[in-house]
Each structure stands twice: as C-alpha cells, then as structure tokens.
Amino acid sequence: MSDVSTRPLRADAERTVRTILEAAERVLARDPSATMEDIAAAAGVARTTVHRRFSTREALIAALASWAGRQLEAAVAAARPESAPPLVALYQATANVLRVKAAWGFAMDTAHGGAEVEAIQCRVLEGCDRLFRRLQDAGVLRADVDPVWARRVYYALVHEACRDVTGESDPDVDAIATRLVDTLLRGMGTPGAPL
Amino acid sequence: MSDVSTRPLRADAERTVRTILEAAERVLARDPSATMEDIAAAAGVARTTVHRRFSTREALIAALASWAGRQLEAAVAAARPESAPPLVALYQATANVLRVKAAWGFAMDTAHGGAEVEAIQCRVLEGCDRLFRRLQDAGVLRADVDPVWARRVYYALVHEACRDVTGESDPDVDAIATRLVDTLLRGMGTPGAPL
C-alpha cells in the first residue's frame, strides 16, 4: 500500500497514508496533471510528508491504483457473480462498482498501476466475461452478440453512468444501475421498429 | 488556425502547419503529456519551428482542437441531420464522425480548446439533440427515454467504437457504425425477456 517499505506504521501514520490517498484521488480526478504540492495541500500535510510515504509520484499513483483495484475486486465479489442468478448479479455488481468508481474514478482509470493492478483488472475483466457468458446461457443476453463488444459497451456505460453518481448529492445508485442495465439490454429504440 | 498572427503564410509554411498539427494529434493521442520536442520530432521539424507557428503549447492544443472541431461539424453537416430521414442521418453521421474522430481523437476529446471550440461542440451537441428528437417523433426512439441520457449513451458508444476504427487497418466503418446504432436501439438483451 505505502511504498518506501513494508514495515508496520504507527496508527497516526497509517491514517496519514489514507488521507493522502483520498486527497490524491480527489485532486487527480479533477486535474490528472496536478502536482505533489497540490495533493499535499488537499491532504493538509506538507509535501515532504507525502514523499516520506510514497517515494515517488509514480509510486503514489501505483498505490492509489492498487487500493482502488482491491476495492473494485471486493465490489464485484460481493455480488456473487459466479453463483447468484446472473441478472441479479449484474444489477448488484453494477451498483457496487458504480459506488466504488464514483469514489476512486481516477485511480481506476489510470493505466499506470503496475503489474499487480494489471492482474487485478484482468481478473475482474475475466469475471465480467464469465458473468456475461452466464447471462447468455440464461437467455438474458442474445446469443448472437459479440461477447467482447458486449463487455466494452457495458464498461462504457458504467463509465458514463458514473458521472451521475459523482455529480449529484445523495444519488440513487440503484436507480442509476437499473437504468444502465436497462439500456444495455433493451437499448433505446422502439421494440417493434426498424433494423 | 495558426496562432502568432493571422497574416497570410507562404505555401510551404502552410504545409508545415498542417504537418505539425497531424504530428501533434498522432503523438498526443498516444501520450497526452508528450513534449513540444516529441511533436517536433514526429513532424520532422525543429522545435523552434513549432514555436514559430504556435507561440505556446496551449495555443497548439487550441489550434488542434479548433481544426478538429471544424472537421467534426463538417462531418455531421454532411449527413443532413435536419432534412434526411432521421435514421438514415443517424447512420450517416455516425459513420462520418467515426472517421473524423479516429483521425483526430485527442483533439476532439480535449477540453482545453478555448471559446471557439466550445461553441462548436455546443452546436454539434444541440444538433445531436435535435436529431434524437426527430428520431423520437419518427417512433424510432422510444418516447419515454431521457433525451440527455440517450445522447450521453450515444456519445459513449461512439467513443468506444472509435477504437475499432483506429485499431484495425482498413476498418469497415459502415459496419462498425451499423453495430453501434444497432446496439443503441436494440441493446444486447433478448427481445422478449426480463425487465
């Protein structure tokens, strides 16, 4: 999580790390090229303190991505995507992911997470594909849709819907997730209509 | 288009400007934090030459965005979105936009385009809303869908589909546009199925 070393931190230091990570997410989400000083200021600590916990800017980003990645994995795992009825799991996972992504959007979008994060994202992606497979087997998802395209569309919708969770105060995540899944499955056209 | 002044350029200088813009798009699309030197190298000119044509990095980005913005506007205008049958216009505009966005993706995504670019993007957005309105009136789009959400989903799908145009060599843009519109209207679920 931290970086400089994996030795046990004192309680207050641990708190500082969390504070810095949260501030980094907040600041970097608004401006990805924000400086260490900006982040430190947002966290209410000195810049040197940030450097004590994360030897380099890269390391901070990586730690951020790692943290967010584990949050993400937990969010999808909580939906029991392998065992629950697939459509239920889809709703649940969507809502959970929206919550996490709203709080850690920058960290989840950045590609500079290092090998560990890449592995996590890969696992999540494979889990998503498996869930979509289950949806197809259950007849929810059409059999003739390209699975890769389906996943890409789903990801894109999640990304877009996330704005609503971030933007409004006290957002109805379940309603947003419902609209998302509805759009994914039914689209926006009139059922009977044209090709 | 250039920046330093709007005085007429000699033919070769005009060509240089175009070369720089194309190189900038290419380089910045891969790495948004690429330097002036990177761009100059990709354009095959000296860094000072870039600064002669674009006094500042910001100005270069703005010029890039402006150029792309006008390309975009032309692309949607060519689809006659106000007069053609709305569904035809949707297909046509989608395909045209995909082509432009594949070539000028960075320039179109950047928010630092200045007031002129913002105005263009606003016009395009309003045009999109009008087209969607026509689609609703024609019964293609369901009447109960939130127009704003519909546009956002459409934009997100265009963004995603653009990868396919950029990635493959000799991509079938019309096929990609067809799949996009199909996804937008029908979604990916089985028609008869669940809520």
Place this chain on the structure above:
DNA sequence: ACAAGTTGCAACACTGATGTCGCAACGAAG
C-alpha cells in the same frame, strides 16, 4: 516519563520543459 516514530519547515540540488534569440542557409515568388 521515556523512547521511538512522525511531522512541518526551510533549504538545496537536479532535472526537464518552455519560450526566446541571432545567425546562416535555403527556397519560393516576383
């Protein structure tokens, strides 16, 4: 209370990117 960990502060060196300038050479347009 004591020891060890933690932090803020000020200072520093270092790097990389930006923007500017002058000059010589080249090439297009008249």
Place this chain on the structure above:
DNA sequence: CTTCGTTGCGACATCAGTGTTGCAACTTGT
C-alpha cells in the same frame, strides 16, 4: 536574379516540479 519568408541550429534564460536532507517540535505507545 533578387528579395524576403522560412527553417535548422545552437545557445540561453527561466520556471516548475521532483526528490533529498537536517532539525526542531510534537505525538504515540509502552
């Protein structure tokens, strides 16, 4: 041919961000 715009090159000043260090003051845990 001549002129003037254009370009490459090298040099320079400047600035911002990064990462480091030492020290004094404070906090935590025992």
